[in-house]
Amino acid sequence: MNAPTRHPETEADRQADRWALAGFVIFMLASFVIQATSIQLEDRHARLEPWVREGASHLSLLCLVPFFPRILDIAPLSLRRWRWSVPVHLVACLAFTVLHVLGFVLLRKLTYPLVLDHTYTFGLSDPINWIYEGRKDAYGYGITMLTFALARMAMQNRLESRAVDEVASREQRLMLKSGGRTIMLNAGDVIHAKAAGNYVEVSTAGKTHLVRMTLTELERLLEETGGHHVRVHRSHIVNLDHAMVITPTGEGDAMIELDTGETVPGSRRYRDRYAQTA
Template structure:
C-alpha cells in the first residue's frame, strides 16, 4: 500500500534532516582542519618575520570566524530546500543563491565582528577594530565566504541525494520481500521485474545488466544491491564471480576451466565465468 502524500512528505523531510546532520558534521570537520592549517601557517609566518603580533589573536580570529560560519549552516540548508540545484531550474538557482550568499556573508561577518568585539578586550585588554574601509574589507571577506557557501550548498544537495538513494534502496528491498520482484532504475524510470525471471545480472561500471527471458535491462545500481534484492525476493540467485550473479534455476551446464575456476552455461545461451572464490556458492555435488 502506498503511503499518503503527507506521510511521504514527512518521511522526506526527516530524511533531509538526517542527511543535513551528517553533512554538518563533515562540514565542521573540514572547516576545523582548514582552520588548524591556517593557524599553524600564520604562526610560522609570524615567527619568520619576527613579528610581535600575538598568535593568540590569530587563534581567536580563526575560531570566531569558524563558529560564525557554522552558525550559518541551518540558513544555507533552508535556502537549499527553497532552491535546490538539479531539481529547480538553474535560471532560478543561480540568482537565488547569488543573492542569498550576500545576505549570508553579511550575517557571518556581523556575527564574528560582534564576537571579537566581546572577546578581544577580555583576552588582550584592547578594543577590536574591524576596518577603516568597509567596502574593501567586506569584498575581501565575501571572496572567502562565498566559496565556502558554494561548497556547503553542493554538500547539502549531495548529502540529501545520497539519503534519498538510501531510502529508495530500503523501499526496494521491502517491496522485494512482499511482491518477490526487483525494482530497477533504468533511464529515470522504475521497472519492476519478477525475481524468478532474472537469468543473470552482470556488473557494468556504475550500472548492472539484468537479463530476463524477454528483455535485458541496464539499471543504475550496484551488483551488491541487486544481489540483496534477489535474496529478499526469494530468488535462487548465486554470486559466481565478483561481476556476475546467476539464477541457479537457469544453469544448464558447469565445466571446470582449471585452477578452480568454472565456465557456466546458461539456458539462454550465455556463458558466465565462475571464479574459485565463489565456487562454494554452487552445488557441484
C-alpha cells in the same frame, strides 16, 4: 489533535542536515585552531590576538550555518530548477557575506578591549575589505551548501535502497533503474546478469535490461528475494533454475549452459555455489 504527518523523505533530509552540521562544527574547530596557531607561529609577538580574531570569525560563521538547510529547502541544487535556484543562492551568498562580516566585526569590537586592551577597526566603508572577505565567503558558502546537498543526497539514496530491499524481500520483486526509468521485475524472471562497466545487463526471457548498479548490489538484492540466483563468476550471476548443463573446463573452472541456449563461464572461486546443480 492529530500529530503532523512525518514524511520519510523530509525526515531523511533533517537527519542528513544534522550529520552535515556536526561535521561542519568539527571542521570549524579544526580550522580555528590551525588558523590561529599558524598566525601565532608567523608572529611570535601576536599572543592572544590570533585566537580572539579567528574565534570571532569562526563563531560568526557557526551562527549562520544552521540557515543553510532552510535555503536548500527553498532552492535545491537541481538542474531542473536552476533558473530559480541560482538567483536565490546569489542573494543568499551576498547576505551570508554581509552577516558574517558584521558578526565578526561586532564580536571583535566587543572582545578586543576586554582581552587585548585595545580597540578593533575594520573599515566597513572600504570596498577593498568587502572584496577581500567576499571572495573567501563566496567560496565558503559554496562548499558548505554543497556539503549539505551531498549529505541529503546520500541519505535519500539510503532511504531509496531500503525501500528497494523491502520490496524485494516482501514481494520478491526488483526495482531497478534503467534508462531514466524504474522498472519492476519478478525476481524469478531474472535468468542471467552480467557486469558491464558501471552497469549490469539483466537478462529475462526475450529481453535484456541495462541497469545502473554493481553486480554485487544486484546479488544482495536477489538474495533478499530468496530465489535461486548465485554468483558463478566475478562478472556473472545465474538463476540455477535455468541451468541445464555444467561442463568442467579444467583447473576447477566450468561452462554453464542455460535453458535459453546461452553459455556462462563458471569460476572455481564460486564453484561451491553452483556445483549443487551438476
